[in-house]
Amino acid sequence: MKITTWRAAAAAACAAVLALAGCGANGNGANDANKAGVTGGMLTILTSATEMDLDPAKSQGLPITSNGNIFRRLTAWKITEGGETKVVPDLATTTGEPSDDGRTWTYTLKDGVKFEDGTPITSKDIKYGLERSFADSLTGGLSYHKTLLEGAQDYHGPFDGEELDSIETPDDKTIVFHLNAPFGDWPWVASLAGFTPVPQGKGPASGYGKKPVSSGPYRIESNEAGKQTVLVRNENWDKKTDSVRTAGPDKIVFKMSQDSSVAAQSIMQGTGEGRNAFSASTVPAAQLAQAQANPSYKKLLTTSSSGALSYLAINTEHVKNLKIRQAIEYAIDKKAYQTASGGTIAGDIASTLITPGIAGHVDYNLYEADPTGDVDKAKQLIKESGEAAPTLKLIATSDQAELASSIQTSLKRAGITVNIQTLNSDVYSDASTNDKGDYDLVISGWQPDFPSPYANISPLFDSTQIGNGNYNQARYNNPKVDALIKKATETINQTEAGKIWAETDKTIMADAPVVPLLYSKNTFIHGSNVTDFIIGQFPAYPDYTQVKLASKN
Known part of the structure; x- marks a missing residue:
């Protein structure tokens, strides 16, 4: 089955923010900010969006x-x-x-x-x-x-x-x-x-x-572009018919055009609306460091557990020798990449394609090595390839400069030369998904639209998703994998489908079209009076339908 529509906007956004905390990571049910909310009060959500x-x-x-x-x-x-x-x-x-x-x-x-x-x-x-x-x-x-x-x-x-x-x-x-x-x-x-x-x-x-x-439980009272959107109770919503939404606050106000750094600062200080607010954006690096250093602020942070995939795609139409691709798998210093991403709070080191929190995920590592890599193994594979160590072109956004540098340094240890081409985000998005494929390596990330291996695997590795604005950035084409994807997709029993997806994951990784780097994490900040601030195992965002206030004031 050919599926050509995926979360393009999210994928492009992932590429732009990987240097901070990744785009899309799964959560931890324990991250629930006490779960002691009341009914009533006004919740403010600070968003950088200019309109809704x-x-x-x-x-x-x-x-x-x-x-x-x-x-x-x-x-x-x-x-x-x-x-x-x-x-x-x-x-x-x-x-x-x-x-x-x-x-x-x-x-x-x-x-x-x-x-x-x-x-x-x-x-x-x-x-x-x-x-x-x-x-x-x-x-x-x-x-x-x-x-x-x-x-x-x-x-x-x-x-x-x-x-x-x-x-x-x-x-x-x-x-x-x-x-x-x-x-x-x-x-x-x-x-x-x-x-x-x-x-x-x-x-x-x-x-x-x-x-x-x-x-739903709220209706729109007003919606002013650039200013705010106000939600008030929908009196015709019946809780008896809805087992999902808690409808805690009496009013929810989305404040638009908010700078994420200023929003985080306001929430930490608890001034004005900050006490009863949370930011829809992940915490910027400077404010994240500030909050982690202050116990009063640190308790306002909620960090998702490992989840969405950050990876290095290898253009298999250019790097055709399997031994060379396997050498890249071993040569990458994932620990250095993690550090460049912000440390352990940015994510856990990855080895699989199906991410934690999604059915079909099985822990394994076909290229087992120290997190810093295995340079000797990489050099051996290059020798076995019968080719000289290659010179490769890596495309990246300006926000990924430090990440790209870590990849360049990693591969240099094995004799592989990497030339970095920095592009603005729009040009990068087109260059990494168009029909030309004018690159050898690309740093990317993927957050599926729903927690299924189908949405995790198919857009990145189905051969129908090469070029034409799609996200098979490795330009990977394996008829056996296409057949496995089709089989898993058409299997209605989800337990059996999960087994097929796990097999698909390992089959792809045996061909080394990508290097899994991190299962990314996101960190959000909420006011001291905000509770029931839950991030589940998927996705890496708070569940707005559960958030309440600890008190009405």
Whole structure:
């Protein structure tokens, strides 16, 4: 199955911020800031965003972050006491009932689910909301369903009166999806923004994101670009129908255009709104060092556990000799890379492709060596290759300069010369994903859209994802791996699928197309009166739907 739409924005962002703490890391269920919240008060979220377009058809937002309190979908993410992120029913009574070997998925809506005006949410509202995401005027949203649903490639939205026949609504409580192939991860896809219900006939092609209709515990009171977005309680949300969201604060205010350094400083000092606020950005390096050195500030930090992958991609179309690629695996000083990234708080040293917190992850290391590398082994492999030690071109962003330097120094020890080309982030993103592949090495990172090996492995190693703006930056093409990816994707039993994904991971690493470097971590800061600040095993961001205040004042 060819899937060509992935989190491009996140991948590009990862490349730009790896020097600080990585982009996307998994969390620890213990990072919950005491879990002693009350109901009431006003929570402030400080964000660097200059506006909030909340149109679900255009959103790549995680179900647990900014729009998680406004919108509900068929399924949702729930963090367990042990920190595992699971897919659970939300508007639907189950996570989906498969039939036809996983090509058909059926959902039944719960009783009593309503929009903010009290109107019942029906299956037709979910169908219409999903159909909106196909409109040519509404771009940028996550698009897994656009390649999975039958007939979707020729569909362009509902605004001309057309419907997508592969989404059936036999009655107001039932919705049926017909896929073009079996797909075991459909319950995760049904949790994404495109599955937000939109009242039929509403949600025009433009402007809906300013004040969309709420189906969650909060509705939008105001939304001023550059200033703030204010959420207040949705009186027609019924907690009895929602096992996920706690709806603690009476009001949630997103303060926009906030400098992340200033925001962190305000929170540490507890001045003004800082006591009842948290920052949506990871803590900048300077403030992170300051907070770690001060016990009063340090307790306001929450750091995710190991998770999302930082890696060095080796262009297999250029570096064709397996022995040379294996030599690179051994020559890299991962400890030096970790130090350049900010130390142990930036992440743990990696050896696998499927990251911790995702089903199918198995600890192993095909290129076992000291964290500083095995230079002698690398030199031996170069000798066995029958080639001279190569000269390689490494592309990186300016923010990755120190990281690139650590790679250059590592490989020099084995006689491999690395020439670094520094690019701005936009040029870097294009250069690393276009059809030319004019590089030998590239530093990158990957945060999947949902905690599945499919979203972790397929975009980086499926041969259909080479070039054309996709993220197989190693230009890796192995028919055996393509077949394993297809087999795992179409396996509905997730335990069995996990075994196939683990085999896929090891099969890829035997070809050495990338060097896993770190399972990255993110660190966030919250005010002294903020509690229930939870980061699960996936993703590396706080769950906005759980956050409360310790007291109303």
